[in-house]
Amino acid sequence: MTTCELCGETTGGRYLCQRHAIALAKTLAALPGLYTEVGQCLVPRQSSWGEIVTTRAAAGPRSPLNEDVLDTVNWGRAAEVVRLWRVDVQRVRWPHHAPPPPPADLNADCRWLGMELDWIVERYPATGDLAREMGELERQARSVTGDPAPRPQRLGTCVAVNGEGVVCGAVITRLPGQTRVQCRWCSYVYDCERDWLLLLHFQPAESA
Template structure:
């Protein structure tokens, strides 16, 4: 099988890297949405002072209401709960109705079922993409962007007689063990000099 997100060889619908990434995002999502609520909801000016949520006719609010509609606890809860209900329907078809929607509980439940999801759930890639979209949206509000992969170079492993793999190799900040997502070749710190030496002259 190949990973639904990156196409690399995998033992299920997601490779190990994307399974771990999904697990981390599910664990962090509730806390991020609580933090986003603090960023988006105007604070009271003093004890007992109430901030109106619906303004009367007048100038348009300086707040981007599209962002509030997109990044809010209720929407995240609805999305994650729908995934829990679908996974539960296939995984445990005889257990009756899904428990009430709670973002913390649903994220925790999905994280606990990731082994089965990756191995048996055909929509695992779609689940990972939608959780990734929720994660990116809320991080854009709280000002904590997710680390981005750093491009290292091209894979220099031979995959056939005189044929070099040539796939792009990247790593996350702080990651020291590199693996080509196409041919699976591994590179440790001892291989960095060799990897750099055999890069094409016009490599960026």
């Protein structure tokens, strides 16, 4: 592995680039607090809250909350997901050790994964999937607490040309404020004003 599994940037043998490794560390540190806040934002199904909302499909009153959120965005599910990742990392690193005992503890498991992050980024083959799932847990929590993380912006398609004159054409995205982007397909780096101007100038008419 020589490129980041999330952005394709050259990493020198690690599964994540420095930027995404730092982002994963921040996510692991933030998750317990975020899901504590989620628990304060969501009202259990059996509790009354505000105006009763009825629907044609329902025979009686329903909570105005999206009940799917209560089922999928909560401390218990987050703790279960993080615990499964901790168990798997421990299995790979120390195959002869017994798995950590239940019940899942989100605080302890996030802290444990954070302490093992250097090894994970260098040696754990599923690091990219781990980072993506932790990021999804964070996005789900922030969608409830009202503080969504920034989403990648689509800039267009890569205009780099190979030695045979073929244009790459892969989708180029960046986070708000990001000034250096590497194409995940051809590895061309956009990092100066000239690069951005060329990217804009040579976009196909339909995506300009």
